[in-house]
Amino acid sequence: MIPAEFDYVRPATAAEAVTAVTDAGEDAKLMAGGQSLIPMLRLRLSYPSTVVDVSRVEEMRGVRDDGDALVIGAMTTHDEILRDALIKEHAPLIAQATQTVADPQVRHRGTFGGALAHADPAGDLGAVALTLGCEFLAQGTEGRRSIAASDFFDDYLTTALTPDEVLVGVRVPKLGAGxxxxxxxxxxxxxxxxxxxxxxxxxxxxxxxxxxxxxxxxxxxxxxxxxxxxxxxxxxxxxxxxxxxxxxxxxxxxxxxxxxxxxxxxxxxxxxxxxxxxxxxxxxx
Known part of the structure; x- marks a missing residue:
């Protein structure tokens, strides 16, 4: 099927993405890798007024060491997760679950943050985030805030993110020895x-x-x-x-x-x- 008509915005920074979704209102949809959103658009299960494509936001990519935790950018792809040395050392459960996600083509396009924000209960990363005690880093018009994984998933395909917020990263506590x-x-x-x-x-x-x-x-x-x-x-x-x-x-x-x-x-x-x-x-x- 052909998606319903929508406006398309492609910001270059997280701040621009927040502005774009705020200006578009509650009918906006963020698109990261697009592996969940595009099928929904084609089937007209989702018909946003505006699609905000965050694929060019480089500050939302990569994995970095943050002392007692790792911070994973929301736009980090599943394939990048699987190849990252910090993930293998400090959060192997994420790699173990990510290895089961779809197929290599999807893992090269799909993103860590996109999968979590989509909040499908059949998705593999939500339970992992809960088990690891992750914190979700959201940026909105009021600045940045941290949301505990236990408070992030509200219901089917629904999260604690407000309409003006963008998930920019996830903080993953490092596990101790044993x-x-x-x-x-x-x-x-x-x-x-x-x-x-x-x-x-x-x-x-x-x-x-x-x-x-x-x-x-x-x-x-x-x-x-x-x-x-x-x-x-x-x-x-x-x-x-x-x-x-x-x-x-x-x-x-x-x-x-x-x-x-x-x-x-x-x-x-x-x-x-x-x-x-x-x-x-x-x-x-």
Whole structure:
């Protein structure tokens, strides 16, 4: 299909992007890599009055060391994430999840910030951001502010960003010694959206789990932290039986959808199975 008519603006700075979306009003849409927005435009599921293309905003690109954290520019592509040495060293969970995103063509165009701001609950990076305790850096007419990942995802395709704000970057805390990670994804065919996926961070001590953080993909209208299973995992032995018993709590507090890819109870089963796999893989067991 052919998209509905819209105005097109291509700013060169974050400040210009803020001005453009503010001038255009609530009907404006930001376009980063365009891998989610363009299909929606073509299907007329989205019909903005103005598209603000931020692909030329160089200050929103790249990964930098910020002391106890990394700052990832919102316009950093998935492919750049996969090749970045700082990500591999300090936030390998991001690379593990990004490796499962779509195909190489999409990863060369799609962006880290664009995927997060799109806020599709089946997207892989939202649960990762929650699990890592990231902060979202937004720039608007009132300046810049930081939004905790736990406050960023409001509902399906909806975030805490206001109409005059642009997501310019994400602050990722560095993990201390002893942490390991794994992203376990289940989908029907390669390169597809997650039916369910699990982001796992595990800190080991003396053969047991001292602490675990678990994020769930596509188990509600937003990504989730699985608080019940995190509590159940604390202190358990790193054996398949013990981890499996704790993982039985994985779906508690979720609101799994039913759709053509699977019923809610099927997703709940997947959450339990994938959590066990992800935790054991993260712990190297």
């Amino acid at each position: 942490w390991s990670s794994h992203y376990e994804k289940f989908n029907r065919v390669a390169q597809a959206w997650s039916i369910v996926a699990v982001a796992a961070l595990v800190r080991r001590e003396n053969g047991s789990i001292a602490e675990a953080r678990i994020g769930l993909t596509n188990m509600a209208s937003t990504p989730l932290r699985a608080a019940a299973v995190e509590s159940a995992l604390a202190g358990v032995d790193l054996t398949p039986d013990a981890v499996g018993a704790a993982a039985a709590h994985a779906a508690e507090g979720s609101n799994a959808p039913s759709d053509l890819s699977g019923a809610a109870d099927y997703r709940e089963h997947l959450a339990r199975v994938l959590t066990k796999r992800a935790v054991l893989a993260a712990a190297g067991s």
